[in-house]
Structure formats: C-alpha cells, structure tokens
Amino acid sequence: MSQEFQGFRRADGSVGVRNDLLILSTTGLTGPAARRIGKALPAAKVVTTPFGSGVVGDDGALRNRMLLGFARHPNVGAVLLLSGKQPEAEEYRDQIVATGRPVELLLLDENRQDSLRLTDLGIRVGARLMRQLSRQLRSPASISELLLAGECGRSDPSSGLAANPLVGRIADHVVAEGGRFVAGETMEWFGAEHVLNRRAASPEIAEAIQGAVARRMDHAKSAGIDLIGNNPSPTNIAGGLTTLEEKSLGAIHKTGTSPILGLLAHGQAPAGPGCWLMDQPFYAPESLSGFTAAGAHIVLFTTGPGNSYCSLLAPTIKISANVDTCMNLPEQIDFDASGLLLGTLSMDEATERLTKHILETASGASTFGEILEEGEEVVTRIGASL
Numbered sequence: 001m002s003q004e005f006q007g008f009r010r011a012d013g014s015v016g017v018r019n020d021l022l023i024l025s026t027t028g029l030t031g032p033a034a035r036r037i038g039k040a041l042p043a044a045k046v047v048t049t050p051f052g053s054g055v056v057g058d059d060g061a062l063r064n065r066m067l068l069g070f071a072r073h074p075n076v077g078a079v080l081l082l083s084g085k086q087p088e089a090e091e092y093r094d095q096i097v098a099t100g101r102p103v104e105l106l107l108l109d110e111n112r113q114d115s116l117r118l119t120d121l122g123i124r125v126g127a128r129l130m131r132q133l134s135r136q137l138r139s140p141a142s143i144s145e146l147l148l149a150g151e152c153g154r155s156d157p158s159s160g161l162a163a164n165p166l167v168g169r170i171a172d173h174v175v176a177e178g179g180r181f182v183a184g185e186t187m188e189w190f191g192a193e194h195v196l197n198r199r200a201a202s203p204e205i206a207e208a209i210q211g212a213v214a215r216r217m218d219h220a221k222s223a224g225i226d227l228i229g230n231n232p233s234p235t236n237i238a239g240g241l242t243t244l245e246e247k248s249l250g251a252i253h254k255t256g257t258s259p260i261l262g263l264l265a266h267g268q269a270p271a272g273p274g275c276w277l278m279d280q281p282f283y284a285p286e287s288l289s290g291f292t293a294a295g296a297h298i299v300l301f302t303t304g305p306g307n308s309y310c311s312l313l314a315p316t317i318k319i320s321a322n323v324d325t326c327m328n329l330p331e332q333i334d335f336d337a338s339g340l341l342l343g344t345l346s347m348d349e350a351t352e353r354l355t356k357h358i359l360e361t362a363s364g365a366s367t368f369g370e371i372l373e374e375g376e377e378v379v380t381r382i383g384a385s386l
Helices: 028-040 057-071 086-097 115-134 157-176 193-199 203-222 234-239 244-255 284-293 323-328 347-362
Strands: 004-009 020-025 045-048 076-083 103-107 139-142 147-152 180-183 260-264 274-278 298-302 316-320
Touching: 004 347, 020 028, 020 057, 020 115, 028 045, 028 076, 028 115, 057 076, 057 086, 057 284, 076 086, 076 115, 086 103, 103 115, 147 157, 147 244, 147 284, 157 180, 157 244, 157 274, 157 298, 157 316, 157 347, 180 244, 193 203, 193 244, 203 260, 284 298, 298 347, 316 347
Parallel strands: 020 045, 020 076, 076 103, 147 180, 147 298, 180 274, 260 274, 298 316
Antiparallel strands: 004 139
C-alpha cells in the first residue's frame, strides 16, 4: 500500500493537508469583526480569543504559544491577523512572516476604532488572500512527514478493547515510518503511569510523566474535587467503565508501544520524529487545541457512544468500535471499527484500512466534522488576569 499523500508544500519545509486562510483575532475587541469576516468568507477558518491585555506570566506564555501555533500550523496557508494591540500584533506578524506564509495585519487603531470599517477591509483583504491560496497545487508527500494526534472522548469498553488499540497500531506504524505521534489527556494516565514509564526513553522522562499526573491530582484535591464520579464521567460509567484506572488502562492503548521520547507542554511541538506525550487538560476542546497548536496535521479521535467535537484546523477522524454507535451515528463516525469486536475484521485489516483512510484525508477527503463545521480552537487559561 502506498505511504504517500498529496499535500501543500510550505516555504518553511513543512507540508499541510489543508490550505486554509486563518482569520486570527488576538484581542477581544476584534473578535466580532473576525467573525463577521468569516461569515462573508465561509471557507476561511476563524479563531478568536477574548483574552488579550492583562494575561501575564505562564498564562501569557501559553497564550502566545497557542496563538502562534495556530498561525504557523502546517494546514494554514495564509493568515489574516486582527488586533487591537499594535506592538504585540506586529510581533506575531513578524514571526508568521518568518515561515514564508502570506500574512496581512489589520489594526483597530488604524481604522479609527471603527469595527465596521475593519470588517469591510478584512473581507476585501481576506478575499485576495483566498484567491492567492486557490492557485496553490498539491504535490506528493510521505507519511513520514505527518504529525498525528490521538484523542479519546466519551469512552466505553469498546474504546479500550478495540478502537484505542487500533489507533496505537497506527501510532507505531507512523513512528516506524519516521513520522510523529502525540497523545495527551494527562488525567487519563492515572493508574497506568507504570505502563507508560516502562516505555520512557530515559528515567527523567518517566519522572516527568509521574510528576505531571501528581500535579493534576493535587490540583483537583486543592479545589475540593473528588475525581471519582467526575472521571470516569457519568457517560463513561453508563457505558461500563467503573474506575479511573480502568479508563486509563484503555486510554493509553492509543499511544502504541514505541519509546516515549519526551513530555511536551500544552501546545508545544515535538522536537523530532517518534512518540510523544503532552501534559494537558483532558477535555476535548482544550486537548485538541493543544495538539493543533503543536502542529498536528490530523487527529484520530476514538469514542464509544459518540462525541462530535473536532479540531478546527486539524481534520478529526472519528473512530468507534461500538456497534450501536456506528449504526446510529453514520454522519459522525468516519471510520467504523466495530468489526474488530464482531470478529469480522482483523487488527491487521483494520490498520491497513485506517492507514488508507488517513492518507485519503490528508490528500483532501473531508471528515464529517469538517462538512458539518463541528470544529473550534480554544486557548487554555491557567490563571487570573491583571
């Protein structure tokens, strides 16, 4: 089977599986204008954040990492940048320019604080950028150039028994081909840290994994939260998962068996090929955005009873091995893995089919999430504003 896809070559050496115009608002003042521009240019992707001034320290560093990660994502071909904060916006623009992407910066100050004038100008500038992008053609690229991310949401026993192990097989395959794979959801390592630690490439990485789980457990306790009943969630419990440890032992199957080369911060890009973990929140909106900011081309998202949430910038392939779910959600589940539990599909056959599906998606085939516009990107907050 071919291990190639058709992608968009970038000036910085990366390759994209999409060629989107990103309309990025970095301040709350310009968010409404960005959304109006997006309505006029529906093929563009809009990311806004209400938090601008007053975000400092670690929170400020995380915000900058996430916003720049979105802007420099390999699936983004050009950026229309809107801001009410000129010095910061100019820094963002310069860092985007350094990647070779076309970028246009529109400032509220330069439009006399008139958001309607900003909207009109943004529609015109955005239209020109989209026309420029439309001239770019796809060319062959190797699976080794992909960064795939693994996520599970609203899990049930079918996730841990079949869907997650299938994604783990994909993770091992991509890594063996020289590509990259990342998984996160730190709280879903609890009770399975010893399994991950055995795969850590160094004692320091194993210690970092253990420490990441301990910090989040301590954070929950300090907030007076009893994780039993919160994780697993009522949906998980209704599906048949009884403990957090049971859920975690199923969840980590999607990381495969390759050595774990490091623990990334939320939104941090892997330094090179291999399997990586990301220390991050475990709920899908934040988790997926962390992968996207890190440059994940495609997200492999397993689910038991169903979970429609997707990344905006990274096509999200929904995978389920739950027979009822695959029958009841035909416009949500992209890859039906229920044959693994029915005994009609071997793991080798499923791995080959899913690999083909991933490469087709990388070449331009749409996911249901893209068609139905289920995607968003969010910037995680970790502290108070000034």
